[in-house]
Amino acid sequence: MTVHTPSQPVSASPNEVVVHPTGITSVSVVIPVRNESLHIRNTLEQIVRQDLHGIHLEVFVVDGESTDNTRDIVLDFATHHPMVQLLDNPNRLSSGARNIAIEHMRGDVLVVIDGHCEIPTREYFLDLVAAFEESGADCLGRPQPLDVSNATPLQKAIAAARSSRLGHHPESFIYSDEPQFVPAKSVAVAYRREVFDRVGQFDENFDAHEDGEFNLRCDRAGLSCYLDPRLKVKYLPRTSLTGLFKQMVRYGRGRVRLARKHAGMWGLGSLIPACLVLYLIIGAVASLLLNHAWIPYVVGLSIYLAAVATSGLIIALQQHSLAMLYRVPVVLATVHIGAGWGVLVELLGGSRRMKTATPPSYHEHLQC
Incomplete structure (x- = not known):
C-alpha cells in the first residue's frame, strides 16, 4: 500500500467546516456479507445506479462463507457491472472483511456499506467526496437510522425505540442530523486511505464492535471525524425480539x-x-x-x-x-x-x- 502523509487534525471550532481540497478521484466500497441473499441485490443496484460524474468506484463484496445463494447473486451481478468484485473472507468476521478490502483497495477513500440498507439519494458518492473535501477530515461519520421501506410493525417499534434517549448509548451520534465534528468512535464509516497507514487495520480479535475499536484508535491518534447528514443511510431493524x-x-x-x-x-x-x-x-x-x-x-x-x-x-x-x-x-x-x-x-x-x-x-x- 502506498504511504501518504496523514492528514492533520482540523484545528477549527467543532462545527466549522474548513475547505481543504484533496483531489479525491476514486472511492472504494466494502460490503461485508454473510447470508444476505434477501437484500444484497437491492443494495448493489442502489450503488451502481449512483451518479458518479468522473469518480472511479470499486465495490468489494467480501463474503464470509455464505450458506445461501449470496455468492451466486453477487457473481451474477459482477458479470454485468465490472466495478463489483466478490472476495472471500475465510474467518467470516466483519473485521476480517474490512481488512481484506483495505488490502485490495485502490481508491483514495474507503467507505463501509452493509448488505442490507437503503441509500436515499443517487448522489451518495458525490456527497461523500464533497464532505471529505469541504471538511478536510480524516474520517467521515453518518446518521444511520433504523428506518426502511415496508417495515413490519415490530421493526417500526424497534426503529423508534432505538432512536429514543433510552434506546442507544448516550455518547453516540448515530442518530444525529447536525453536521459537526464529532469523535470518530461512535460514527466513523469512511476513511482516507492514509488513515490505515497511521493506525493500522481492524482488530480481528473483535467479532463485534470492531468498528468502535478501530474508530477509538483514530480518535487517540488525533485524527478528525466529520458527521455529515448527506451521507445518511437507512438500516434494516431486526425482524424479531x-x-x-x-x-x-x-x-x-x-x-x-x-x-x-x-x-x-x-x-x-x-x-x-x-x-x-x-x-x-x-x-x-x-x-x-x-x-x-x-x-x-x-x-x-x-x-x-x-x-x-x-x-x-x-x-x-x-x-x-x-x-x-x-x-x-x-x-x-x-x-x-x-x-x-x-x-x-x-x-x-x-x-x-x-x-x-x-x-x-x-x-x-x-x-x-
Whole structure:
C-alpha cells in the first residue's frame, strides 16, 4: 500500500467546516456479507445506479462463507457491472472483511456499506467526496437510522425505540442530523486511505464492535471525524425480539472487550444495563428468600417500568400509533437486558473471542 502523509487534525471550532481540497478521484466500497441473499441485490443496484460524474468506484463484496445463494447473486451481478468484485473472507468476521478490502483497495477513500440498507439519494458518492473535501477530515461519520421501506410493525417499534434517549448509548451520534465534528468512535464509516497507514487495520480479535475499536484508535491518534447528514443511510431493524436480543448481547460483549483493550473506556452508559440485569436476578432471589425484600425490589422495578412506559407513551403520541404504547417498552426492555447480559457474560467468560463467531448479518454498528 502506498504511504501518504496523514492528514492533520482540523484545528477549527467543532462545527466549522474548513475547505481543504484533496483531489479525491476514486472511492472504494466494502460490503461485508454473510447470508444476505434477501437484500444484497437491492443494495448493489442502489450503488451502481449512483451518479458518479468522473469518480472511479470499486465495490468489494467480501463474503464470509455464505450458506445461501449470496455468492451466486453477487457473481451474477459482477458479470454485468465490472466495478463489483466478490472476495472471500475465510474467518467470516466483519473485521476480517474490512481488512481484506483495505488490502485490495485502490481508491483514495474507503467507505463501509452493509448488505442490507437503503441509500436515499443517487448522489451518495458525490456527497461523500464533497464532505471529505469541504471538511478536510480524516474520517467521515453518518446518521444511520433504523428506518426502511415496508417495515413490519415490530421493526417500526424497534426503529423508534432505538432512536429514543433510552434506546442507544448516550455518547453516540448515530442518530444525529447536525453536521459537526464529532469523535470518530461512535460514527466513523469512511476513511482516507492514509488513515490505515497511521493506525493500522481492524482488530480481528473483535467479532463485534470492531468498528468502535478501530474508530477509538483514530480518535487517540488525533485524527478528525466529520458527521455529515448527506451521507445518511437507512438500516434494516431486526425482524424479531430474539434477533434483537442476540444483537444486543453482542454489543454488550464488544463493549467489554473494548474496555479490556483500551484503558478508560468503562462508562456509566455501558454499566447501567448490566446493573439492571443484576438487579432483576438478585432482587428476584432475595424476594423469595428474605422477608420484605420484595418491597424495595418492586419499587425499583416499578420505577424502571414507568420509565420505559413513558418513553412508549411519548413515541405513541409523536407517531399517532397506539401500538407503540406497548411495543416500545418491550423493545426497550429487550435492548437493555440483552446489552446487560452481554456485558456480564463477557466479564465472566474472559477475553477469548466468542465462539459464535458469525452473526446472521454484519450490521454491528455502534447504535447502542
